[in-house]
Amino acid sequence: MQKKSTDKAFFSRSGIELKSFYTGDDIPDGHRDRAAAAPGEAPYHRGFHTSGYRSKPWRIFQLSGFGKPEDENERIKFLLKNGETGFIMEHDRNTADHCYNVDHPEVVARREDVGLTGAVMQSVRDTAICMDGLPVDSSFGHAGGAVVQHAPFALAAYWTVAKQRGFDLAKLPGTGQSDFNLTYLGCVTKEQIPTLPGLQFNADIIEFCDRYLPYWVPVSIAGYNAADTGLSPDQELGVLFANAVEYLDEIKRRGSVDLIKAAKACGGVSFRASIEFIEEACKMRAARLMWADLLRERYGISDPKVANLRIHCVTAGSKMTYQQPLNNIVRGTLMALGAVFGGVQSLGVSGYDEALSIPSEHAHQMSVRIQQILQEETGIANVTDPLGGSYYVETITAQLAEKAWEFFEEIQNQGGYLATLDSGWLHARAAENQYKEFMDMENGDQQVIGVNCFQDDESPFEVDGFMGTDDAFDVATARLQDVLRTRHEKAATAALKQLEADCRSDTNIMPAMMEAMSAEVTLGEIGNVYREVFGNWNTPIQT
Amino acid sequence: MQKRILMAKTGLDGHWRGPTIVARALRDAGFEVIMIGMANTDDIVTSAVDEDVDLVGLNVGGHIDVAIRAIENVRNARPELPIFAGGTITPRAAKQLEGLGVEVYPPGSQLTDIVDAAERLTGTK
Amino acid sequence: MTEATTQPLLASALNGDRSSLARLLSHIERDPSAETEIRAVLASKETQSVVIGVTGPPGAGKSSLISALLPHTTDSFDRTAVLAVDPTSPFSGGALLGDRVRMQNHGLGDRVLIRSMASKGESGGLARAAATATQVLAACGWPLILLETLGIGQVELDVMDLATVVAVVLNPGWGDTFQANKAGLTEAGDVFVINKADKDGVQQTRADLQDSLSLLQSPVPIQIFETIAVNEDGVAALWQGIKTYLADAQATGLQEQKLRTRRRRLLMRILQSGCEARIEAYCCSDHGSAQVERALAGELSIEALQADLYANISQPE
Structure with a gap:
C-alpha cells in the first residue's frame, strides 16, 4: 500500500476538497435547518418514505438478456425464481439500438455478435416469446427500449403482447427507459435520429402513458450512462436535471398533459452507484433534494407525491475489473451498500464478470444474492437514512447539490442539455475526466487492486466470458422471413404508412406505433422510416 | 517521420472511452492515428489499404469471430501489416488472437505498454 | 525512399493499382524529394x-x-x-x-x-x-x-x-x-x-x-x-x-484564368521549395555554417551573408 502523506490534499470524485474530519459547523447554514426534516418530508433528501425499507424493500432489478427470446425468457424466470423482484428485458443492441433487422448489412457483417447483449426482438412475435409466462401484471417489468429511437417500438411491442394476453393497460406497471445519455453520450450508435425528434418521441411516450398507462413510468433519465462515460457525481446530477427540464419544458409547451403528472412521469430516474460509496450515498440524497427544489422553483410544484424522486440505481460497470474478477463481488457489494445508504428504490448489481462479458448465470445469481444478503442479514433495512445527521454526509450532500446546480447552469448557458449533446460539449467534459482517471491509474495515484497493484492471483476459479448462444442470428433470420411471409401484408403496409405520416407531422406517433405492432411491422422497417424522415444525428465525437 | 495507425471498432456497441484514450496517447507519442469508428470488415480493409497504415489497432467488443474475420481479411490484403487488439476480450478469445499473431491488450492495460507496442510493431523503436 | 521505389510505385499507380497509389501518397508526405521527382514526371501530363x-x-x-x-x-x-x-x-x-x-x-x-x-x-x-x-x-x-x-x-x-x-x-x-x-x-x-x-x-x-x-x-x-x-x-x-x-x-473563361493562376502559384511554390532546400544545404555546408556563425558573431553583415549565399546557391549542383 502506498504511504499517504499527511499534508496531501484529498478530494472527492466531484472535486470537493475533503477535511480529515467534520463537525457540525461544516454543514452549510442553508442545509442545517433542512437536514432535520424526517425522511418522506420535504426536501426529501433523507429518503422517499418515513418507514423506508421496512415497508418497501428496494426492488432487486437486474439487467438480463441474451440470445433468442426464449433464452432471455428462461434467464428472467431463473432470476425471478432466485428472488429478483422485477425484471428487465434487454434487446439485442446490434439490432435494437440502430433499429435494424438482422438482415441489415451492418448486422450481417457482425452476425456472431447478434444476441450477445440481449435477445433479438424484431416483431411483436419475438416479444411474445420473450414475455411468455412472465408475471407482467404483478411484477414490475422493464420492456427494454433503453435507447431513445428504439423505445417506441419496445414499449408498443410489450404493451401489445400484454393486451393480447388480456391484461388491462390501465393497470399495467412497468417502465422502459428511453434515455439520451446512453447513445448520445455514452455508447454513441452508428446511426440514430437527431436529438430534437428524439425529444418529440419521449414527449409522445409521456402523453400516451398519461392517457392509457397511468401506472407506467414512461421515461427514465439515466444518470448512470453519463457517469459511466466519465461525468463526476456532481456533473451526473447536473446533467440529469438539465435533461428533465428539457422534457418538462416540452410538455409545458405542448400543454397536453397536466404538468404535475408530467413531473411525476419524469421523476423516476436512475443513477450510477460507484465505488467511492459514501459520496455516492450523498449523491442520491442530493438528488432528491434537488428535484424537490427544481419542481418548486421552476414549475411551482410541491405535491409530495411528485416532488419525491424515485431512484433506480446500478453499480458502476466500469469499476469492475478484468483482472481477478472475483474481487468484483466485493466491489459490487460496496457499491450496492452506497446505493442503499442513499435510500434508492431499486437496484441492479453488475456481474462480477462484467469486464469480460454479459453475466453468466452464476454471476447473475451472485448479483441477486448480494442484494439479498444486504436486505436480510445486515439489518440495514431496519432504519431509514442510517447516515442522516452525519456531519460529513450532510455537508457533502449540500456541497454536491451546490456543485451540481453550477453544472446545471453551465449546461443552460450552453443552450441546454440537448444542445450540449449536439455540440459535443458534454462529451468533452466526460473525456477530460476519463483521461484524468486513466492517468491516475497509469501513474499509480489511484491503486486498483489486481490491476495496477497486487497482481498475483491464486484463484483456482477460472472466470471466462459468457458468450450466450450461437444460434441467435440464424433463428432471428428465419423468424424475420417468417413474419414477412405470413403477416397480413396490406395491414402492415398501411400501418407503416400511417406511422411515416405521423412521424412527418406533429401527431403523437404512439397510436400508429401500436397499430404497427398489431400489424406485425418489423423493427428494421420502422428504422427505415426514421432514417428517411429524420436523417442521422450528426455525432460530435469521433468514435 | 510519423507512422500511421488505423483504429477501428469491430462491434456496433459504440463504447468510446477506451479507443479514445488510446488514440490520444498514440497521437501524443507522435503517431498519426486514423480513426474510423465502428467499422465492418470491408471498411477496415479499404481503410488499411487506402490510408497506407503501418499498424492496425482493433477495439474488440462482442464475439471474437467478428474480429477474426476482420484480421483475416486485412491479412489477405496486406500480409505484412501488424495488428494489435484491445477491448472486452475474454482470456480464451485472447489466446485465439495471439495464435493469429495479434497482440492483445485487455481492459486495465497500461497506456505505456500500448504505446510501447505501437512503437515496436511499427519499428519506431 | 528514393527513385528506386518511387518510380515503380508511380508507374503501378498510374496503371490503376490502388495500393501503389496509397503508398505513393505516403512517399509524397514523408519525403519532399520524392515529391519533386513525381512532379517532374507528372508535369508533362495534362x-x-x-x-x-x-x-x-x-x-x-x-x-x-x-x-x-x-x-x-x-x-x-x-x-x-x-x-x-x-x-x-x-x-x-x-x-x-x-x-x-x-x-x-x-x-x-x-x-x-x-x-x-x-x-x-x-x-x-x-x-x-x-x-x-x-x-x-x-x-x-x-x-x-x-x-x-x-x-x-x-x-x-x-x-x-x-x-x-x-x-x-x-x-x-x-x-x-x-x-x-x-x-x-x-x-x-x-x-x-x-x-x-x-x-x-x-x-x-x-x-x-x-x-x-x-x-x-x-x-x-x-x-x-x-x-x-x-x-x-x-x-x-x-x-x-x-x-x-x-x-x-x-x-x-474564368476557369481558364483560374487554372493559369493556379499553375503559376504551383510553379512559385516549387521554386520556393527548391530555394529553401538550397538555403538549407548552404547552411549545413562547412563554408555556409561558418559564414552563418560569423554573421551571428557580428563579423559579417546580413547583406554580405546574403550575397555569399546567392553566389553559392546559384552554382549548379
Whole structure:
C-alpha cells in the first residue's frame, strides 16, 4: 500500500476538497435547518418514505438478456425464481439500438455478435416469446427500449403482447427507459435520429402513458450512462436535471398533459452507484433534494407525491475489473451498500464478470444474492437514512447539490442539455475526466487492486466470458422471413404508412406505433422510416 | 517521420472511452492515428489499404469471430501489416488472437505498454 | 525512399493499382524529394480532373457535407477521391485523423477513395503534400477530387491554389463568431453553403453573406445554398449549383484564368521549395555554417551573408 502523506490534499470524485474530519459547523447554514426534516418530508433528501425499507424493500432489478427470446425468457424466470423482484428485458443492441433487422448489412457483417447483449426482438412475435409466462401484471417489468429511437417500438411491442394476453393497460406497471445519455453520450450508435425528434418521441411516450398507462413510468433519465462515460457525481446530477427540464419544458409547451403528472412521469430516474460509496450515498440524497427544489422553483410544484424522486440505481460497470474478477463481488457489494445508504428504490448489481462479458448465470445469481444478503442479514433495512445527521454526509450532500446546480447552469448557458449533446460539449467534459482517471491509474495515484497493484492471483476459479448462444442470428433470420411471409401484408403496409405520416407531422406517433405492432411491422422497417424522415444525428465525437 | 495507425471498432456497441484514450496517447507519442469508428470488415480493409497504415489497432467488443474475420481479411490484403487488439476480450478469445499473431491488450492495460507496442510493431523503436 | 521505389510505385499507380497509389501518397508526405521527382514526371501530363475545395470553420459540417455529396459526385463523375486534412499536434507531431468516420458509409465501394492527411504544421489549411497528392490522384484517373481543409477557423487560401471551385461551408450564426475573417473567406469562395440550416439565424447569415459578396465583382454569379447535410436536405441542389458554376466558369473563361493562376502559384511554390532546400544545404555546408556563425558573431553583415549565399546557391549542383 502506498504511504499517504499527511499534508496531501484529498478530494472527492466531484472535486470537493475533503477535511480529515467534520463537525457540525461544516454543514452549510442553508442545509442545517433542512437536514432535520424526517425522511418522506420535504426536501426529501433523507429518503422517499418515513418507514423506508421496512415497508418497501428496494426492488432487486437486474439487467438480463441474451440470445433468442426464449433464452432471455428462461434467464428472467431463473432470476425471478432466485428472488429478483422485477425484471428487465434487454434487446439485442446490434439490432435494437440502430433499429435494424438482422438482415441489415451492418448486422450481417457482425452476425456472431447478434444476441450477445440481449435477445433479438424484431416483431411483436419475438416479444411474445420473450414475455411468455412472465408475471407482467404483478411484477414490475422493464420492456427494454433503453435507447431513445428504439423505445417506441419496445414499449408498443410489450404493451401489445400484454393486451393480447388480456391484461388491462390501465393497470399495467412497468417502465422502459428511453434515455439520451446512453447513445448520445455514452455508447454513441452508428446511426440514430437527431436529438430534437428524439425529444418529440419521449414527449409522445409521456402523453400516451398519461392517457392509457397511468401506472407506467414512461421515461427514465439515466444518470448512470453519463457517469459511466466519465461525468463526476456532481456533473451526473447536473446533467440529469438539465435533461428533465428539457422534457418538462416540452410538455409545458405542448400543454397536453397536466404538468404535475408530467413531473411525476419524469421523476423516476436512475443513477450510477460507484465505488467511492459514501459520496455516492450523498449523491442520491442530493438528488432528491434537488428535484424537490427544481419542481418548486421552476414549475411551482410541491405535491409530495411528485416532488419525491424515485431512484433506480446500478453499480458502476466500469469499476469492475478484468483482472481477478472475483474481487468484483466485493466491489459490487460496496457499491450496492452506497446505493442503499442513499435510500434508492431499486437496484441492479453488475456481474462480477462484467469486464469480460454479459453475466453468466452464476454471476447473475451472485448479483441477486448480494442484494439479498444486504436486505436480510445486515439489518440495514431496519432504519431509514442510517447516515442522516452525519456531519460529513450532510455537508457533502449540500456541497454536491451546490456543485451540481453550477453544472446545471453551465449546461443552460450552453443552450441546454440537448444542445450540449449536439455540440459535443458534454462529451468533452466526460473525456477530460476519463483521461484524468486513466492517468491516475497509469501513474499509480489511484491503486486498483489486481490491476495496477497486487497482481498475483491464486484463484483456482477460472472466470471466462459468457458468450450466450450461437444460434441467435440464424433463428432471428428465419423468424424475420417468417413474419414477412405470413403477416397480413396490406395491414402492415398501411400501418407503416400511417406511422411515416405521423412521424412527418406533429401527431403523437404512439397510436400508429401500436397499430404497427398489431400489424406485425418489423423493427428494421420502422428504422427505415426514421432514417428517411429524420436523417442521422450528426455525432460530435469521433468514435 | 510519423507512422500511421488505423483504429477501428469491430462491434456496433459504440463504447468510446477506451479507443479514445488510446488514440490520444498514440497521437501524443507522435503517431498519426486514423480513426474510423465502428467499422465492418470491408471498411477496415479499404481503410488499411487506402490510408497506407503501418499498424492496425482493433477495439474488440462482442464475439471474437467478428474480429477474426476482420484480421483475416486485412491479412489477405496486406500480409505484412501488424495488428494489435484491445477491448472486452475474454482470456480464451485472447489466446485465439495471439495464435493469429495479434497482440492483445485487455481492459486495465497500461497506456505505456500500448504505446510501447505501437512503437515496436511499427519499428519506431 | 528514393527513385528506386518511387518510380515503380508511380508507374503501378498510374496503371490503376490502388495500393501503389496509397503508398505513393505516403512517399509524397514523408519525403519532399520524392515529391519533386513525381512532379517532374507528372508535369508533362495534362489532366482534366475537377478539384472541389471544401473549406470553412471547424464544426461547420464539412465531412458530413462531403459524405452527402458522394452519391451525387459519383453519379456525375463515376469516381471520386477525397483528400481530408486534419491538424498535426504541434507538441508531439502526431495527429488524430477522424474525417473518415463521417464519410465511410457511402456504400459506393471502390468508386470512392478517401485519404486522410495530417497538416504537418502547414498554416494555409492544407498539408504541404496536398498539392502533389492532388496532382497524383488526377493523373491516376480520379476525375473528381474533393479537398477538405483543416477548418482551423482562419482564412485557408491554399485551397484556392488547387481547386477548380471552392465551396465555403458555414453555419447559421456564423457572422457573430467569424466576423473578422469574413472578407477572407468570401474572397476564397465560389459557392457558399449554409449548413445546419435547421438552426436559427439562417436569414441573418444569408443577408450578411450577400452583403460581403456584393462587394466582389465575380464574372460568374456566386450562389448561396442551404443544407442539412446529415439529412441530405438541399444537397442535390448544392451539387446542381456546383455543376452550374463549373459550366459557367468554363463558358466565361474564368476557369481558364483560374487554372493559369493556379499553375503559376504551383510553379512559385516549387521554386520556393527548391530555394529553401538550397538555403538549407548552404547552411549545413562547412563554408555556409561558418559564414552563418560569423554573421551571428557580428563579423559579417546580413547583406554580405546574403550575397555569399546567392553566389553559392546559384552554382549548379
